[in-house]
Amino acid sequence: MYLQTQWLEAPETALAFHHEPADDQPRGILLILHGLAEHSKRYAGFAAAMAARGYHVYAHDHRGHGATAASGAPIGQFARRGGVDRVIADVAAMRDHAASRHPGLPVIVFGHSMGGLVALNTAITHPEKFDAVAVWNSNFAVGLAGRAAQAILLAEKALKGSDVPSGFLPRLTFEAWGKSIPGHRTAFDWLSRDPSEVDKYIADPLCGFDASVSLWLDIFDLTFRAPQKQHLDRLPKDLPIHLVGGGEDPATERGKAVIWLSDRLKRHGFSRISTQIYQDMRHETLNEIGAEAAISAFADWCDKATARS
Secondary structure, eight states, X not given: OTTSOEEEEETTEEEEEEEEOOSSXXXXXXXXEOOTTOOGGGGHHHHHHHHHTTEEEEEEOOTTSTTOEEXXXXXXXXXXSOHHHHHHHHHXXXXXXHHHHSTTOOEEEEEETHHHHHHHHHHHHSGGGOSEEEEESOOOOOHHHHHHHXXXXXXXXXXXXXXXXXXXXXXXXXXXXXXXXXXXXXXXXXXOSOHHHHHHHHHOTTSSOOOBHHHHHHHHHHHHHTTSHHHHTTSOTTOOEEEEEETTOGGGTTTHHHHHHHHHHHXXXXXXXXXXXXXXXXXXXXXXXXXXXXXXXXXXXXXXXXXXX
């Protein structure tokens, strides 16, 4: 059922989404937010596992990704302007749609990588809409290097516009991460130690595309926005937050960025932070060797979060 594409009308957008209904007695709703240069159909296995644990699962394609059709947002771009606000509004619309279909159930938002950036930013924008937040394999700790990347992107925007692919950011991210894996077989071995999963990503025509200058700028906006004190203060301090990283993930500095976010949240008084670094895993925990154990642990955490709410 999950692979059957459905559509949700949102402002200026037809969101492509997928739904896996909960088996037996439902415990809650899980919203899945995918990462950069991929799409929601890749999460079918995760959705099935969570549905078996009693969660109605919804996952949509962000603007500029997968099958979502948005005016002014071709593949590789959230929007020509206001992309961050639009992608957050899409998540809120998806959440409201799911909640209307299953009234009274707690809602958990889960995001992988870029999806984790969107998840936390949506939570601080709409704190009343979520009962728990999960951020996996995301890097909010980009610091001065991130500011330098923003300057490069603004220079590219001034020279050639924002609708075209960035010439520099792929070298600093995907290409650099690929080269960092010793003895790498492909340029995408940084995603997973499982060669079959890497090959599926490479063969997928909806994965691995070049992001536009505007999309990269939006990603850095998301990165710097959420960890600011005035935004974190919008969230209840007892909100359950689940953080996961890979000890061999170059996109999060081998998990250091995940620990950075965990420490920052704790310093701001959040009392229900769960942090797990899977030491041998790379970027895509859900497509890694040992993913089943990580998913089972996540489902256990969801059970505790929904039981309290």
